[in-house]
Amino acid sequence: MHFEFDKIINRLGTSSSKWNKYNRPEIIPMWVADMDFETAPCIKSALLDRINHGIYGYTEPPKELPSTVAQYLKTEFNWSIDTDWIVWLPSLVVGLNIVSRAFADEGEAILSNTPIYPPFLSAPINGDREAITTPLMWDGTKWAMDFDSLEKSVTNKTKAFLFCSPHNPTGRVWDIHELNALVNFCHKHNLTLISDEIHAGLILDKDKSHTVTANIPDAADISVTLLSASKTFNMPGLGCAYAIVKNPILRNKLKKIMDGIVHHVGALGYTATLAAYKDGKSWHNALVDYLRLNRDHVENSLAPHTQLKTYHSEATYLTWIDARQMNVENPSEYFENFGVGIYDGTPFGAPGFLRLNFACPRVMLSEALSRIQRGLDALG
Secondary structure (H helix, E strand, O other): OOOOOOOOOOOOOOOOHHHHOOOOOOOEEEOOOOOOOOOOHHHHHHHHHHHHHOOOOOOOOOOOHHHHHHHHHHHHHOOOOOHHHEEEEOOHHHHHHHHHHHOOOOOOEEEEEEOOOOHHHHHHHHOOOEEEEEEOEEOOOOEEOOHHHHHHHOOOOEEEEEEEOOOOOOOOOOOHHHHHHHHHHHHHOOOEEEEEOOOOOOEOOOOOOOOOHHHOOOOHHHEEEEEOOOOOOOOHHHOOEEEEOOOHHHHHHHHHHHOOOOOOOOHHHHHHHHHHHHHOHHHHHHHHHHHHHHHHHHHHHHOOOOOOEEOOOOEOOEEEEEOHHHOOOOHHHHHHOOOEEEEEOHHHOOOOEEEEEOOOOHHHHHHHHHHHHHHHHHOO
């Protein structure tokens, strides 16, 4: 089946957060992580059927959804779960904020690495917890966790580790040895290991595969895994995510914090997730192929420019860029003047860096890259 990833769809006037950010229609937005593609046809069809029913009351998960999630995780990642481990959430960012409250008390601390998706840094603070960070290190070939630095940063107040796998923004796919080391570190310091794995379905390198952190030996009983179909199937606006928590003590802590605060997932979010996991495989395969070519286009186009260091994205549809050699005060604002909106690295804990979202039709991507090149040429 052929899917139209090259089709340009006008998103202006749709209240799109991505396209409304700049209030300047001439800017191509490549910042927030949603894609400029139509979602899978099976999802659109399922949503239309649900909408045509005409009643949108309070909704429980469809009866077949938990088993469909379990089957999807087994097929895609060789991870076997029980359906009663699933805790439904209205979004993954809500999940990050809830787990920060569930697994650390006020005044206690949560550890993570930078650069990192900004809610990792804000979620602990929102709940009056301390956010402790240590930087990832560039070892010459890849971004890696610095366990010496982590050992120096952890204290007796540290109660959890917030982990991102695959990593946003660097695009790393963590290997088994790294995951084992992280699990051992968390056991050593009695930390709950909270892993955001929302980009697990977006592995671009053909020689890489995603390993669920909780599926590492001895990890399940200390792990909370946050997942959603929203990134893989481009439906973040529908609001459906979930946590997988094997340990009943951790699961009950999570549910207790949620009670009376976190609203239920809406009917359309459940409907879309079920359709994605049941019938979206062919679209998903075609998407990953298209994104891989877009990734290569970005890396090949920017490689000749010494003002930018572009890091290879093994996964996600995001490219992490070191723009410090541009010697401008704010690289993100600089490129806006050339008609491209790229995410500033400061909220990720990395001033002078940029995160570029390449999940758009290739003609749009090519135009954005041409604008970036014009901006670089203007620097002399």
